[in-house]
Amino acid sequence: MSTDMALWQEIVLAVFLVTAGIFGLVGSFGLIKLPDPMTRLHAPTKATTLGVGGVLIASMLYFFFAKGHLSFHELMITLFLFLTAPITAHFLAKANLHTNVARDEVPPPTGDRPWAGFESDEARRIAEEQASKGA
Amino acid sequence: MIGRILPHPLLTLTLVVVWQMLVNYVSLGTLVFGLILGIVIPLITAPYWPDRPRLKNPAMIVEFILVVLWDIVVANIVVAKTILFTRNTAMHPAWVSIPLDLRTPEAITVLAGTITMTPGTVSSDVAADGRSLLVHCLDAPDPDAVRDEIKQRYERRLKEIFE
Numbered sequence: 001m002s003t004d005m006a007l008w009q010e011i012v013l014a015v016f017l018v019t020a021g022i023f024g025l026v027g028s029f030g031l032i033k034l035p036d037p038m039t040r041l042h043a044p045t046k047a048t049t050l051g052v053g054g055v056l057i058a059s060m061l062y063f064f065f066a067k068g069h070l071s072f073h074e075l076m077i078t079l080f081l082f083l084t085a086p087i088t089a090h091f092l093a094k095a096n097l098h099t100n101v102a103r104d105e106v107p108p109p110t111g112d113r114p115w116a117g118f119e120s121d122e123a124r125r126i127a128e129e130q131a132s133k134g135a
Numbered sequence: 136m137i138g139r140i141l142p143h144p145l146l147t148l149t150l151v152v153v154w155q156m157l158v159n160y161v162s163l164g165t166l167v168f169g170l171i172l173g174i175v176i177p178l179i180t181a182p183y184w185p186d187r188p189r190l191k192n193p194a195m196i197v198e199f200i201l202v203v204l205w206d207i208v209v210a211n212i213v214v215a216k217t218i219l220f221t222r223n224t225a226m227h228p229a230w231v232s233i234p235l236d237l238r239t240p241e242a243i244t245v246l247a248g249t250i251t252m253t254p255g256t257v258s259s260d261v262a263a264d265g266r267s268l269l270v271h272c273l274d275a276p277d278p279d280a281v282r283d284e285i286k287q288r289y290e291r292r293l294k295e296i297f298e
Contacts, residue, residue: 026218027218038257039228041271042255042257046211046215048252049211049253049254050208071159076156086248089251090259093271097260109262109264109266110262110266110267111264113262114263116261116263119263
């Protein structure tokens with residue numbers, strides 16, 4: 001690490017890095033410890049928020065302290081993570097709903113039509129025809 | 136006239152800012168190239184957003200982001216505690232059905248993404264008619280409380296932003 005940083009600056013960076021490491025570790029541990037696919041899915045959403053967030057804040061502070069300029073790449077990484085992480089989580093959850101969960105295991109939605117993953121193609125075609133007639 | 140060159144001023148602004156951040160420094164050259172991208176991309180992609188929502192209350196976006204960031208930090212600590220100190224048999228994983236007041240697809244997408252990014256809840260499915268979200272909670276002894284909190288903290292603010 002560069003030598004032109006003050007001690008307190010290195011301590012601040014270390015705190016962020018260690019915190020991020022701990023949350024990443026707990027997230028990975030959860031992946032082993034939790035009992036079924038749906039609860040295990042909660043572990044990676046943790047690791048990508050505070051775990052990666054802490055590293056990115058530390059990286060921004062490092063460039064500000066050591067090089068004296070602001071770095072914006074970290075904000076971009078945050079943005080792209082927040083755009084992509086929910087989509088992969090949604091894919092995994094839907095795949096799990098399809099293969100491992102029965103329709104009566106989940107609470108029903110409020111409207112007349114079922115959850116999108118549980119509606120058959122035939123039921124969807126009829127419902128959409130009715131909707132277009134009504135409109 | 137300005138509407139024909141800049142059909143989507145917010146997208147133009149976003150593209151210019153994102154380009155500056157990707158290049159990681161500001162100069163006249165990067166600014167001009169960012170502007171070119173910011174003008175050309177909205178023109179080319181215009182057919183893909185025929186019914187784009189209008190932002191009713193942009194100031195609310197800042198409040199929404201701050202609330203979500205704060206909740207992410209708090210929820211991270213709560214979930215870390217759950218993983219480390221709660222036995223698997225003592226956990227209460229639960230499915231929660233959340234009735235939606237939002238109707239804009241974009242707003243529902245943002246809500247679903249927010250629910251997933253706050254640790255402890257993952258949005259798993261949407262009703263075929265788009266009027267409910269299926270959310271899975273890691274540890275929710277009281278599923279109704281989770282539903283009310285999501286509606287109160289996120290959906291209410293998104294409704295002010297989009298509708």
